[in-house]
Amino acid sequence: MSVPKERLQMLYLLKSGQVSSRRSLAELIGRDQATITRWLRKYKDGGRDGLLKVKHAPGKVSIISGETLERLKHRLQEPQGFHSYGQIQQWLVAEYGLNIAYKTVYELVRYRMGAKLKVPRPQSLKQHPLSQSHLKKNFP
Numbered sequence: 001m002s003v004p005k006e007r008l009q010m011l012y013l014l015k016s017g018q019v020s021s022r023r024s025l026a027e028l029i030g031r032d033q034a035t036i037t038r039w040l041r042k043y044k045d046g047g048r049d050g051l052l053k054v055k056h057a058p059g060k061v062s063i064i065s066g067e068t069l070e071r072l073k074h075r076l077q078e079p080q081g082f083h084s085y086g087q088i089q090q091w092l093v094a095e096y097g098l099n100i101a102y103k104t105v106y107e108l109v110r111y112r113m114g115a116k117l118k119v120p121r122p123q124s125l126k127q128h129p130l131s132q133s134h135l136k137k138n139f140p
Contacts, residue, residue: 003054004052004054006029006031007039007043007051007052008052009029010025010029010036010039010040011043011048011051013025013028013029022036022037022040039051063098063100063104064092064098064100064108068092068096068098071095072088072092072109072113073113073115075091076109076113076115076117079118080118081117081118082117082118083117083118083119084117084119085102085105085106085109085117086102088105088109089102089105092105
């Protein structure tokens with residue numbers, strides 16, 4: 001049950017006279033007596049609107065946002081892209097003066113943006129370029 005619904009239910013039970021004490025109200029709703037007391041205080045101070053208002057923590061403000069984030073997204077979509085998260089770190093310092101921890105850059109790019117770095121497969125230095133083209137032409 002959602003919190004605003006429980007608060008309205010509390011008001012209904014009190015106004016209709018179905019409960020007479022905070023203890024019985026707390027047992028009926030399944031909340032602690034201190035919670036019921038806090039809700040009643042909110043109702044007394046702010047009325048119905050004050051009771052139904054649910055506050056949320058704002059959370060931490062992102063280090064990278066706005067134009068910087070858009071440019072990073074665009075740069076990640078380019079064919080050359082970035083080869084490492086360290087390279088992204090260096091780019092952010094050079095372009096925007098943002099000195100951000102490696103772990104933060106990794107989590108931002110990999111999980112929040114859902115991007116993968118474009119890293120080519122490794123090739124042997126001893127491999128002859130003509131044998132590679134020969135294989136591509138003659139392979140079924």
